[in-house]
Amino acid sequence: MNNSRSTRRRLAATVLALVATVMLFSGRLIDIQVVRAAELNEQSLGKRSVAVPTYGVRGNITDANGVLLASSVDRYDITASPKVMHGLADPKNKKPIDAEAQIEDLAIATGETVEAITAALNADPESDFAYIHKLGTLEVLEAVRALKIPWVYYEVHPSRTYPNGAVAGNLVGFIGTDGPQAGMELDYDSCLAATNGSSTYEKSKDGVRLPGSTVTTKEPVDGGTLKLTINSDLQFYAQEQLATQAIKVGADWGTAMVVRVSDGHIMAAADYPSVDPNDVNGVPNTALGSLAFSTPYEPGSTFKPMTAAMAIDQGLATATTQVIAPGRIYFPNGQYIKDVWAHNDIHLTLAGVLMNSSNTGISKFSDMMSQQTRYDYFKAFGVGTKTGVGLFESAGSLPTIDKWDQFTNYTVAFGQGVSTTSAQMASIYQTLGNNGIKMPLTLVEGCTMPDGTVTSVPDATPTQVVSEYAADQTVAAMETIVSKGSLSRQLTIPGYRIAAKTGTAEVPENGGYGDQRIVSVAGMIPAENPQYVVIVTLGKPDIMKTSAASAAPFKNIMTQVIKTFRIEPSGVPAPDMPVTW
């Protein structure tokens, strides 16, 4: 009986000990699994899981044929940890690294100087982060990684490159540190910008993703591709021609535009000076945009065909209507308007007025119409209204009728006292070439999103501004300038019928007009059925202050237009149009 009691006691003691241990463990278990579960989970997840931003790629900008004008690329910032470096290079270490030799190798690989790298590392020795080299190419990255320096790391830095340099640089724009600054990059940022996503995954100690642990919280969305109407080869040629001539005659600025008559699409819009978006600091601040859209000027005689078209549209004249153009037209207060050359009364037809660019002659036609009529036509042609392309464009200025004094009443007929941009002038000639139908000037064909949808398709609503007859008669009259005018030799391309109008505009200065000039030539080809408009403007040339300065680039660009778009020569010569009577 003693044995059984002692056995039972021993048994009871063992069971008690067991129960106590179990209770201790379960108590701890409940504490960890239930009471502090959430907090511990979060801690561990934080140590294990990595939230990674996944980058979307900014959309490209291409020309009408798909040539890349702006594209997104990856660049790599080489960074270092000064703290780690100083720790590893500490002479108290068992095997200190040779920091100097490594810095020298790094300098060779990145192209930075040893002094610059050392300065960056010593600026804040306790910091864990310092830039060694920014925006390096893949070559630099691979050279640096091959060195296997333990305190050097890298970061991917999405960047933008413009492989064609300054070609269409004035139109494409560029990206600054805060985002797009100018051009299509800015105007169509909503099309081009990408949305970043983020994903979380859990990683093991050596950095490998734990299988099944990737959770994508947000998908990145790439930007869309913006397609411009530009032909980049023609744009290059136009920019080259314009720059060559502008430098030759000492012009302050210049623009050259090529527009397709049938739909108002811009084939080329060249500026001088023009920015290379890869090197924005290479040009003065005034050249960062597009002068063709932003800079209004008094156009001068290139306005005259518009006045002629108005008169014909009103049924008041045809291309052969005869007028007498006096040497001067006097006003009661003694002011007068006159032609560029002194003459007595001459007998001119409307075609002759355009060919000789007679201010007094066009004033006679202008007198046939009321001010309101002419003002309405100007508005219909787009004078005083933005073209809608963007690019910080100016609307120019068309004074309202109440501001037309007796002088302005006549001068607006030949493009003084009113200001337009080159783009607006190109649009006017597009209308005249398109049988009087104005198509909105367009630089963008569309924005193709990654899923295939096309947005930002521009408005293509036609507007009949003058009748087909009026437009055709005006173009026929303009042909005489190329076939019989004083610049005939500089403007003629054998085998082709071209219609053009020259303009030598005075520049307002200190309330009057100075001796600076803005010279331009605007024309279209082929004259019998215009397909393309070319307009070249040079601002304030120092030598050759007549429109002959613009004639050479006009002809060269026109020739290039013929070659680019395979325009066939006109089969028949221009019909003879009387210019005098």
Next chain:
Amino acid sequence: MSAVAYARPQRGEPAAQPQRIEIVTTRAQRRARPKSFYAVLAVSAVFALFLAQLMLSIVLSDGAYQISALQVEQKQLSRTSQDLAESLDLLASPQSLAQRAEALGMVVGSSSPAFLRLADGALVGTPVAAVGTAGALGPDGGLVANSLLVPGAATLDPAATPETTGAPTLNPASTSVASSNGELPSPTTR
């Protein structure tokens, strides 16, 4: 009540030799005992399951490492491809092409455009020979800048570029383009 028979040694009797005591099981007991085969089966099944789970998790982690390695490789390759595409776009730029063309001695066509109509071989327009010195780029090497192009690097150096099968190597420095008094020989057409 245990049916095990047990023997008690006789008290006081000198034990001449200890009797060998054998505990034997009855037949009923033996039959009632669970077969060892099933036990072995169950235990080995459990072990097999553990083993299988171990193998699976090894393969899974191995797969994770493989994925990681492949992703790294893919990243490298896509970076290289992007870099090459960038170089290609740069080489295709008009400034680069114009520089190379002029290094080869090419000139811009004349101001009188002429076309060859392939349908019937007719010559359309008035062909005029190009002037021998007229290049697209002026004497200052072009006015439309491209700061991505390293100046002077336009000419291909055959030593640096890998040999492409069949394509002739360009070496403008050594070969001179045959020019006859600056005029391009005009093709004879019907």
